[in-house]
Amino acid sequence: MKLSILVSEGPYTHQASDSAYRFTKAALDKGHEIFRVFFYHDGVNNGTRFTVPPQDDRNLQKLWSELAEQHNLDMVVCIAAAQRRGIMDENEAKRQGIDGNNIAPGFRISGLGQLIEAGIQADRLVTFGD
Amino acid sequence: MTMLHTVNKSPFERNSLQSCINHANEGSAVLLFEDGIYGALQGTEKSSLVTAAMNSVKFYVLGPDLKARGISEDKVIDGINVIDYDGFVDLVTEHGKTQSWL
Amino acid sequence: MSETKKFMYVNRRAPYGTVYALESLEVVLIGAAFEQNVCLAFLDDGVYQITKGQDTKSVGMKNFSPTYNALGDYDVNQIYVEKESLEARGLTLDDLLDLKYEDEDDDWAEKDSIRVVSKKELADLMDEQDVIFSF
Numbered sequence: 001m002k003l004s005i006l007v008s009e010g011p012y013t014h015q016a017s018d019s020a021y022r023f024t025k026a027a028l029d030k031g032h033e034i035f036r037v038f039f040y041h042d043g044v045n046n047g048t049r050f051t052v053p054p055q056d057d058r059n060l061q062k063l064w065s066e067l068a069e070q071h072n073l074d075m076v077v078c079i080a081a082a083q084r085r086g087i088m089d090e091n092e093a094k095r096q097g098i099d100g101n102n103i104a105p106g107f108r109i110s111g112l113g114q115l116i117e118a119g120i121q122a123d124r125l126v127t128f129g130d
Numbered sequence: 131m132t133m134l135h136t137v138n139k140s141p142f143e144r145n146s147l148q149s150c151i152n153h154a155n156e157g158s159a160v161l162l163f164e165d166g167i168y169g170a171l172q173g174t175e176k177s178s179l180v181t182a183a184m185n186s187v188k189f190y191v192l193g194p195d196l197k198a199r200g201i202s203e204d205k206v207i208d209g210i211n212v213i214d215y216d217g218f219v220d221l222v223t224e225h226g227k228t229q230s231w232l
Numbered sequence: 233m234s235e236t237k238k239f240m241y242v243n244r245r246a247p248y249g250t251v252y253a254l255e256s257l258e259v260v261l262i263g264a265a266f267e268q269n270v271c272l273a274f275l276d277d278g279v280y281q282i283t284k285g286q287d288t289k290s291v292g293m294k295n296f297s298p299t300y301n302a303l304g305d306y307d308v309n310q311i312y313v314e315k316e317s318l319e320a321r322g323l324t325l326d327d328l329l330d331l332k333y334e335d336e337d338d339d340w341a342e343k344d345s346i347r348v349v350s351k352k353e354l355a356d357l358m359d360e361q362d363v364i365f366s367f
Binding site for chain 1: 138139165194215219223227230
């Protein structure tokens with residue numbers, strides 16, 4: 001089956017990103033297709049590569065980036081939510097005159113239409129939030 | 131199409147479990163996970179809310195979240211199935227749609 | 233051509249204390265372009281999102297409540313408000329924004345977008361949807 005995942009909270013503060021990750025991994029291991037993982041609200045904070053969590057704990061950004069690479073996942077960070085919270089890719093940074101960018105590998109910044117499309121194209125949409 | 135409802139917050143913190151139960155029609159399923167697992171436990175002020183709902187709705191609880199919080203499965207209300215992430219995926223695909231009560 | 237699905241946006245939280253009300257509205261507006269069958273549900277504290285008289289000047293936040301009035305222009309005109317949630321909060325329809333749309337099938341007659349429904353009716357409406365967004 002084709003599944004879409006909505007992650008509405010950032011890493012560590014809420015369990016949402018962990019649960020979403022574990023669910024997504026289980027779905028892939030079972031042979032399901034993940035149409036898209038969409039990060040909204042504080043969920044966009046999962047997509048920064050500037051995190052340095054303690055060594056003895058999981059690194060959520062790396063886990064997502066690695067899962068995306070392993071399975072060719074489409075992981076989208078909402079541009080409006082990202083702008084509010086300071087998640088930038090190179091293009092956005094240039095456009096906005098920001099002196100750096102921080103998007104993590106495997107994540108791309110795009111519009112809310114991608115969330116709607118994720119709902120239309122998938123057989124199921126599951127939301128992980130607070 | 132039946133609905134899978136998920137509740138991830140404790141019933142002592144939020145009204146999400148109550149709200150979910152208020153809107154879960156007969157034949158639907160409810161998965162308690164993250165802090166929502168506290169709603170699956172015997173001997174709390176919320177237990178009767180859940181056992182009453184179990185007459186028409188099937189309840190599940192996510193084992194990994196019980197374990198993380200140090201809760202043994204024998205503390206779970208009788209009749210609530212303990213499942214893992216694989217089971218969570220199966221619930222999502224078996225039911226027509228999922229509604230998350232945050 | 234992709235199928236048309238029934239989408240419900242479920243709103244259960246008060247405005248301003250958290251961002252969810254504003255950012256959910258942003259999804260609704262973008263989503264309107266996709267010509268799906270869209271409805272909104274306001275229940276629990278979500279009913280506070282569409283109350284009249286919001287004045288955010290002294291908290292320094294953007295008052296986005298006028299945007300709800302534009303929903304009719306975006307063909308979003310099925311707005312369900314839960315009766316029990318209103319009653320628990322001592323609210324009536326009079327406390328809510330007067331949300332309207334123009335019915336193109338009825339000579340553009342102006343009609344109310346808000347329908348107050350019981351929790352059972354809302355549960356049944358939820359069961360009819362293909363996709364439910366929770367914010």
